[in-house]
Amino acid sequence: MDDHKEVVVITTRLTRQDKKELDRKARVEGINNSHYMREAISRYVQEYGLCQLIEASKQERAEYPRKESDYFKGQKDIPQISVKLDAECFGQLCQVCTHLQASAAHALRVCILEALHPAED
Numbered sequence: 001m002d003d004h005k006e007v008v009v010i011t012t013r014l015t016r017q018d019k020k021e022l023d024r025k026a027r028v029e030g031i032n033n034s035h036y037m038r039e040a041i042s043r044y045v046q047e048y049g050l051c052q053l054i055e056a057s058k059q060e061r062a063e064y065p066r067k068e069s070d071y072f073k074g075q076k077d078i079p080q081i082s083v084k085l086d087a088e089c090f091g092q093l094c095q096v097c098t099h100l101q102a103s104a105a106h107a108l109r110v111c112i113l114e115a116l117h118p119a120e121d
Helices: 016-029 033-047 058-063 087-100 104-116
Strands: 007-013 080-086
Touching: 007 087, 007 104, 016 033, 016 104, 033 080, 033 087, 033 104, 058 087, 080 087, 087 104
Parallel strands: none
Antiparallel strands: 007 080
16 A cells, blocks of 8 residues: 655745744644644635635646735845645645635745734634
């Protein structure tokens, strides 16, 4: 029996301040950053009810318009972060891509930022 799991590595960027906040929140929860990011994807899918969305294909993700925002305005030396995703978690991220009509990198950043800075109810 082959126990080898297929994994995908997704890389995105965060501001230095948000990277520090990611480090802090993961440490407070007693988990590593990768685990925190995978949980952020799952929470986003659940909170926005995306379970029924069809996952964006590789071609669709590549064709989505590039998302420009003020998030990085005035930032220098923006750190990159990467996370390994198993097939299930990558499928969830692809659902977020469909929802946002964005690349996997942008969708991952949105999930992380939502977890770091939840909207006030």
